[in-house]
Amino acid sequence: MTRQLITLIVNGDRYQVPVAPHETLLDVIRDQVALTGTKRGCTSGACGVCTVQGEDGRAVLSCLALAIEWDNRPVTTIEGVAGEDELHPVQKAFLEYGAVQCGACTPGLIMTAKALLDENPDPDEEAINEALAGALCRCTGHIKVKIAVREAIKAMVADAAAEDSHGV
């Protein structure tokens, strides 16, 4: 089996990693780049715990992506979401509103919610449901997750408004 050296750009850092064609982006992020926040769940695209953001910011299932196709394409994982000193508003809202029980789904849900808000800062109920349908939580029944996402939206809208008025 021949391995090919690729450059994986994870959270802005470049990693030279040898990959075989059958290795998924998930395998390489966890086992070679050693960032284990991205979880391995169903490995068949149904649970969403392996969600990362691709170069266009969209949610991607790393269990169904071949690493070899991600040469020189930026990826954001849960480790790259928080700022220097503080958590991302979605992370804060998950903490504050208790959208976490066992925690296994949390990285995938946060990446899913962040991908949604990066693309659409003010999604309606239908858009939130549509996005979250691809990432499962078996503890909370998604109710607290949805509350947290709605609160994160409010916080981000308020932050943006504060920044605007500050600028004036």
Add this chain to the structure above:
Amino acid sequence: MQLPLFEYHRPASLDEALATLGTAGSSLAVLGGGTDLLINLKLRLERPRALLSVRELPELAGVSVDAAGTLRIGAGERLTDLATHPLLVARYPGLAQAIRAVGSRHVRNMATLGGNLCLPTRCWYTNQSEGWRGSQLPCWKTEGQVCHVIKTASNCRAIHSADSVPALIALDARLLLRSSQGERELPLADFYRDDGIENNVLAPGELVIAVLVPPARLRSVFVKAAARTGLDYGYATLAGALGGSNRAPKSLLLVAGSVGTMPMVLHQSARIILADGLTEASIEAAADAARDDLGEVTNLFTPPGYKKRLVRGLVRRVLNELRRQKLPAAD
């Protein structure tokens, strides 16, 4: 689940892709977004020697309308981009709805239209891990001689559940195929076969290049009945596209999906509407007539007769929505 070993080819051009496809034959699997193929590989349902990645080929990209008004959608287009494409949403609402019904948002961010058109049929008895499958006799699809769903079936009755397909057939779409030998076009409705294994007429060495939707001002609707709204295959789906007015319809195609090994056109139901126009009474009659067109239905998870009753309800819903929908603007 781990992927098996395979080689990986990413051709630089369509010509190179077609040349590779032409020589490698069935030992090669075409990789689009990978959201179905990689699962099937993990389940060991397919064992190709190599994957041919076609997603990045520029010839498979783009959504455009030519001078005659024919819509062309490249097979490599992502489902998310198509579901939200302003042209599709405005002019082909039923198609946009159908594409949005595929998988989850995550899946649509990766999956391609070409992949959905070539989606293998599925069955609860085969789309399982190797170990699970090994606990009972192999079926037609896994080199056995029995169908676990319809015991009397003499071929594989696995279900065709690609949501974009009924919507495209309702719009009378055509498929553009190319091989190193040349190009051909055929109605999408003629692409599928009533066999769960050899499910389409794609010849060895051929690749799906694009879908062509003929110019017509149609109202269109797609509905899907599934266990959950997101990320489930349908129990039944129904697409409809209507030309003309409610009182004097000129054309109507109703196409059911997820009920058999190929999409089913409901001729009887459409005939009733074309004769009588869209009225409360004709919609009821058309819904009742749907079962005559369905024939043998694969009832997985559902009691006998359930899907036929379900389709009756979907016909009613689609026709009522078509009746209310405004005709899309001319441009």
